[in-house]
Amino acid sequence: MKRRPRRSLPASLVALVTMAAGALAAVTAVQLLLGEPPWISYDAVARALHGLRWTDTAVLLIGIGTALVGLLLLLCAFVPGARTVLPLAPGDGSVDCGAAQRSYRNALHSAAARVDGVRDVKVKARGRSVRAVVRTDRTNTTGLAEAVERAVTQRIDQLGPERRPTVTSKLKAARSK
Structure with a gap:
């Protein structure tokens, strides 16, 4: 699909x-x-x-x-256009199913936004990669990028896309005062 x-x-x-x-x-x-x-x-x-x-x-x-x-x-x-539906891995009944690209991106966005310390996040899901750009007000950002990557990866595992993307994150922190 x-x-x-x-x-x-x-x-x-x-x-x-x-x-x-x-x-x-x-x-x-x-x-x-x-x-x-x-x-x-x-x-x-x-x-x-x-x-x-x-x-x-x-x-x-x-x-x-x-x-x-x-x-x-x-x-x-x-020439084919960009996909509008992301194919998900077949379940127990081998039924074809998929998720709309916008819904998939919104699900990953909400998973990243729930991480403690995240003020704003932008998620781009393209092909084989997912990139999260995170903004935070913290001055000590140790482990925040990894926590966002873990949250997004966990959500991807729950959704189960047919092809598992690589997850990267970029952190933009407030300047220390």
């Missing part, structure tokens, strides 16, 4: 451009059927396109632009 984000932005852009082109064609067709002057004259478009050659700069630039947009859309479709 490795859910990836949906590619909703590129899909929405393609849908909007396609819908606009279809609406424009439909409005022009209805205007022609009603005998009204169309927004886009078919004769003017046909004359402009008929006057172009394959070797013209405009044709080359439009072709390159279209190819780049197509390649960008293909890249969006095939």
Whole structure:
């Protein structure tokens, strides 16, 4: 179970451009059927396109632009995004289960924040590593970083991710007065 984000932005852009082109064609067709002057004259478009050659700069630039947009859309479709669900180790029943990345990070954050002497903590969980940046008001910080690492490691063991990350911590203490 490795859910990836949906590619909703590129899909929405393609849908909007396609819908606009279809609406424009439909409005022009209805205007022609009603005998009204169309927004886009078919004769003017046909004359402009008929006057172009394959070797013209405009044709080359439009072709390159279209190819780049197509390649960008293909890249969006095939390159996987960051995982949104972290796979957890299978339990007794071998059922696939996972935790949302945000929930996983929040659980590790709360474990680190419960350590005595921690004023503020920021946890980054990426791939195979978890990094906790701890702020404290203590002047004597002996063992605080190790206590935070132990608390985070214990919480990771409780959650049981499929791949166990390495835990590091960085301590930022107040200056001694």
